[in-house]
Amino acid sequence: MALGVAGAGDRRGRSVVSKAVALLDAFAVDEPELSLNELAGRTGLPLSTTYRLASELVSWGGLERVPGGGYRVGLRLLEVGALAPRSAGLHEIVVPFMQDLFVATGENVHLAVLEGGEALYVERVTGLRSIPVKSRRWGRMPLHATGVGKVLLAYADPEFTDRVIAAGLARFTPYTIVAPGHLRRNLAEVRRTGVAFAHEEMTVGRVSVAAPLFDAGDRAVAAMSIVVPTTVDPQRLAPALRTAALCASRRLRERAFHADPKRPAGEPRPAPPGTG
Amino acid sequence: MALGVAGAGDRRGRSVVSKAVALLDAFAVDEPELSLNELAGRTGLPLSTTYRLASELVSWGGLERVPGGGYRVGLRLLEVGALAPRSAGLHEIVVPFMQDLFVATGENVHLAVLEGGEALYVERVTGLRSIPVKSRRWGRMPLHATGVGKVLLAYADPEFTDRVIAAGLARFTPYTIVAPGHLRRNLAEVRRTGVAFAHEEMTVGRVSVAAPLFDAGDRAVAAMSIVVPTTVDPQRLAPALRTAALCASRRLRERAFHADPKRPAGEPRPAPPGTG
Numbered sequence: 001m002a003l004g005v006a007g008a009g010d011r012r013g014r015s016v017v018s019k020a021v022a023l024l025d026a027f028a029v030d031e032p033e034l035s036l037n038e039l040a041g042r043t044g045l046p047l048s049t050t051y052r053l054a055s056e057l058v059s060w061g062g063l064e065r066v067p068g069g070g071y072r073v074g075l076r077l078l079e080v081g082a083l084a085p086r087s088a089g090l091h092e093i094v095v096p097f098m099q100d101l102f103v104a105t106g107e108n109v110h111l112a113v114l115e116g117g118e119a120l121y122v123e124r125v126t127g128l129r130s131i132p133v134k135s136r137r138w139g140r141m142p143l144h145a146t147g148v149g150k151v152l153l154a155y156a157d158p159e160f161t162d163r164v165i166a167a168g169l170a171r172f173t174p175y176t177i178v179a180p181g182h183l184r185r186n187l188a189e190v191r192r193t194g195v196a197f198a199h200e201e202m203t204v205g206r207v208s209v210a211a212p213l214f215d216a217g218d219r220a221v222a223a224m225s226i227v228v229p230t231t232v233d234p235q236r237l238a239p240a241l242r243t244a245a246l247c248a249s250r251r252l253r254e255r256a257f258h259a260d261p262k263r264p265a266g267e268p269r270p271a272p273p274g275t276g
Numbered sequence: 277m278a279l280g281v282a283g284a285g286d287r288r289g290r291s292v293v294s295k296a297v298a299l300l301d302a303f304a305v306d307e308p309e310l311s312l313n314e315l316a317g318r319t320g321l322p323l324s325t326t327y328r329l330a331s332e333l334v335s336w337g338g339l340e341r342v343p344g345g346g347y348r349v350g351l352r353l354l355e356v357g358a359l360a361p362r363s364a365g366l367h368e369i370v371v372p373f374m375q376d377l378f379v380a381t382g383e384n385v386h387l388a389v390l391e392g393g394e395a396l397y398v399e400r401v402t403g404l405r406s407i408p409v410k411s412r413r414w415g416r417m418p419l420h421a422t423g424v425g426k427v428l429l430a431y432a433d434p435e436f437t438d439r440v441i442a443a444g445l446a447r448f449t450p451y452t453i454v455a456p457g458h459l460r461r462n463l464a465e466v467r468r469t470g471v472a473f474a475h476e477e478m479t480v481g482r483v484s485v486a487a488p489l490f491d492a493g494d495r496a497v498a499a500m501s502i503v504v505p506t507t508v509d510p511q512r513l514a515p516a517l518r519t520a521a522l523c524a525s526r527r528l529r530e531r532a533f534h535a536d537p538k539r540p541a542g543e544p545r546p547a548p549p550g551t552g
Contacts, residue, residue, distance in 0.1 A: 016292035017332040027359045056293040061392075064360075073360040075391055075398070081353030082414035083303045084340075091413060099403040103379055115351055116337075122351070125401075127375040137367060138358035 035070040097248040108227045112148035119149040147198040147210030148223035154190035155220030175200045209234045211245035221259040311346045373524040384503045388424035395425040423474040423486030424499035430466035431496030451476045485510045487521035497535040
């Protein structure tokens with residue numbers, strides 16, 4: 001969901017930094033390796049520029065060469081990215097509570113934050129016997145059709161919610177809530193009860209239960225969820241989930257964890273150059 | 277451990293890309309936020325250049341502004357970094373086996389890969405009742421003093437092991453193995469038994485047990501470990517760990533997972549510009 005942010009599509013006059021990050025942005029889950037030609041094609045850069053910038057990124061570690069002569073994303077991005085407070089802080093403080101919930105339930109436990117108008121999954125605890133789910137770690141999912149998304153939306157600025165609704169509510173299953181009035185009533189219920197349910201709204205056969213995590217400034221910084229098959233009654237899981245979320249929130253307060261970048265978390269991230 | 281790779285220390289004639297990544301590299305675990313002045317100081321760049329490059333990284337999402345006017349690392353690096361095959365593939369395939377081991381033992385379970393002459397921790401499963409450990413997710417630890425490091429070293433190219441030993445074996449505790457002959461005998465034992473132990477060699481009071489994970493090309497791509505207090509007999513945990521590592525290896529083979537960048541995994545990563 002781009003929320004009306006235009007891509008910096010102009011191929012001319014692009015800065016070197018925007019070209020370099022366009023190379024990184026060219027990779028995708030289903031395209032983890034790209035040849036030099038593909039990289040040039042995806043970014044609209046001349047071959048020589050692509051080669052020079054890719055080589056610089058390889059020497060930094062942001063890209064790696066692969067035997068066939070292509071490139072793939074390197075581990076250096078994760079090493080540096082791990083320093084992001086919205087990742088490192090939440091990881092250290094919240095994951096042990098997610099583990100407890102996983103041990104108690106054996107089900108997929110997720111943690112998501114609001115980023116660029118979507119729910120960004122920052123942590124996932126899953127076992128050999130957990131059911132397969134669509135969400136990936138550091139993958140994005142829509143706000144209105146997921147449990148974590150509805151929690152993040154319920155506690156976001158009202159103007160942000162208005163913009164998400166105005167941008168249109170996409171339908172993913174016959175059960176996705178696409179009527180603005182229906183979604184607003186649903187979000188009011190989430191705020192009232194402190195728990196969100198998504199009943200096959202993103203994936204048929206899957207139900208999620210989610211609850212908010214509050215930081216030291218009482219701001220909902222993240223949402224924790226359990227995803228189960230429809231054969232499980234989600235109401236049964238809600239108390240354990242709420243307890244885990246409350247305990248994690250208390251720990252966030254104790255550790256004075258704040259998530260308040262100058263750019264509000266709800267603000268859409270500008271589309272990276274070269275991704276349209 | 278730099279292994280003799282010189283930093284690109286020259287402040288003059290640096291490319292724009294090397295300056296931009298120097299800004300990212302300026303952050304550290306104990307310095308997650310930096311002011312513009314600090315960023316300029318850490319990188320040796322003029323204030324105006326620092327501001328311009330930082331602004332470009334903010335608009336990409338690699339940096340975020342913080343209320344006081346400073347900067348911190350943004351989540352975009354993790355989103356792109358998550359596409360690194362050596363992270364995404366191992367995460368998807370191996371973490372469920374780590375979860376199982378955690379549920380069975382309640383102890384810290386780690387996964388590390390060889391990167392830049394050190395053990396880079398790419399996954400960590402830890403609970404509320406697990407003992408505190410030194411390693412962080414995406415943190416680095418020395419090869420010769422940790423269980424995962426000894427596994428990675430035992431299965432690395434012999435020339436690589438020679439270079440690590442030649443670079444000098446730092447002492448962390450009275451029990452760290454610093455004599456080359458002693459370490460070589462220890463590594464031969466790891467290859468013979470398929471399990472490595474580190475008895476208070478990195479941290480007094482902590483013991484680790486580690487085993488290798490093999491990819492579809494029968495290459496040791498990662499090491500899995502459990503870290504426990506010295507009050508626990510690590511021999512007791514070895515069978516469960518070996519089983520988890522063998523099952524994860526079998527799954528890696530089934531999924532045809534290969535970790536073979538052109539630059540061998542054991543090759544030291546060139547030091548990023550600006551970090552000395």
